[in-house]
Amino acid sequence: MKHVGCSVAPRDYAAWRLVWKLCPVLPEDVARAVSHYLSVADRLMPGRICGFYVVGSIALGAWRSGRSDIDFVAAVDGDLGERDMRRLALLHKLGNVPAAWQALVRARPSIPGTVNGVFVAVSDLGRPVTRIRPIASHSGPSFKRGRGFEVNPVVWKVLLERGVTVRGPAPHELGLDPEPGKLREWNLRQLHGHFATWAGRALSGKPPRKPLQPAHRVAISSALAPPRLHHTIVTGEVISKEAAAQYALETFEARWHPLIRLALARRLGLPASVGVDASLTDPRRLPRLVGEFTLDVIASADRRCEGV
Missing domain, CATH: 1.20.120 (Four Helix Bundle (Hemerythrin (Met), subunit A))
Structure with a gap:
């Protein structure tokens, strides 16, 4: 299935809901989770996340509601100081509250539907992928500074060829080099x-x-x-x-x-x-x-x- 994404960046949850109605690219569960995640991001770090792309099982057409996580690559504008890094760590927690709550309600040992991903500087997107130093990443309970497994030739190939654009230019306009x-x-x-x-x-x-x-x-x-x-x-x-x-x-x-x-x-x-x-x-x-x-x-x- 070919995905056609939206590059709209509204600032509140209601606006995001409208975007997904107008641009029904993602499954409803995914749209809702991404909407919440980015609404929290925009409150914690206004204007800093200028690109947001969904990859992983969603891009590959294999996402399963209640079983799969939501993987992303986010492009960040400008340098991040200590305060910004602390807010990214907080985003990891607050942005995934809905998924954690659903897991608790259903008494599950894992938390499917978690929004996991990596943050890179927008100025680095055109570099060969193995030369990009991630700003940070989070997966499951783990938040890592300066590291991100997802910055690799496999994920970058998926991003370039099948990534779903939520915010920012389309992947083929980013000058990506998956090597x-x-x-x-x-x-x-x-x-x-x-x-x-x-x-x-x-x-x-x-x-x-x-x-x-x-x-x-x-x-x-x-x-x-x-x-x-x-x-x-x-x-x-x-x-x-x-x-x-x-x-x-x-x-x-x-x-x-x-x-x-x-x-x-x-x-x-x-x-x-x-x-x-x-x-x-x-x-x-x-x-x-x-x-x-x-x-x-x-x-x-x-x-x-x-x-x-």
């Missing part, structure tokens, strides 16, 4: 870095956990990320985790198919019929299985790169 020549290398480093480390921990018997989430749930929610990176390494295109499930079913051995289908069902919030495979029903064994699958994906990516 396509570094795309394969960056994804391969992620597999050998973060995901290989994750797999090692899963296989060690001490798999990674998250607050209020058991290890087997963390594991199954991570299972589709490695084949997603594998797809980008092979094709040069970025896809959603849902699309990565189909790709994985077509690419990897049949022994992994029950795990892939379970991961997709969990992501979609659907019941999964996985037969009698004990490794998929035993919470103690599931992280190890995901770890083994991850290492198989990494080995496959290495073979593909050696054959190029």
Whole structure:
């Protein structure tokens, strides 16, 4: 689906609601969350956020209400002092009050619908992405100064090709440089870095956990990320985790198919019929299985790169 965004920047919530009625680009839940977030931003830092672009699952056509977060890239005008940085940290909290409240009401251990993203100087947008130093970023409960994982070749490619403009010029007018020549290398480093480390921990018997989430749930929610990176390494295109499930079913051995289908069902919030495979029903064994699958994906990516 092609997105056509609005570059209007009204200052209050009622005006934002009018914008989304006139320009129905985003799902209603997303429009409401972004409206609230930017209305808070404009009160805390009037006139400073001059560009706001939605990326992630929304841009890739895979956003799920009540399950997905809302990812953005924001362009900030001018230098930010200490007071401004404190206000950005406050924005992270106040801007996500609706999502936190809904999670509390529904007694969920996670907070879907959280507005997460990275702030960069508008003057840096034309620089090669790996040379941009983020101003700040926030994801989940974490606020980081001077860092932002989202400033990378994958997100910048999505921003340039599919990003939804909420405020500011369209992405193709920003002079973005996603550095396509570094795309394969960056994804391969992620597999050998973060995901290989994750797999090692899963296989060690001490798999990674998250607050209020058991290890087997963390594991199954991570299972589709490695084949997603594998797809980008092979094709040069970025896809959603849902699309990565189909790709994985077509690419990897049949022994992994029950795990892939379970991961997709969990992501979609659907019941999964996985037969009698004990490794998929035993919470103690599931992280190890995901770890083994991850290492198989990494080995496959290495073979593909050696054959190029």
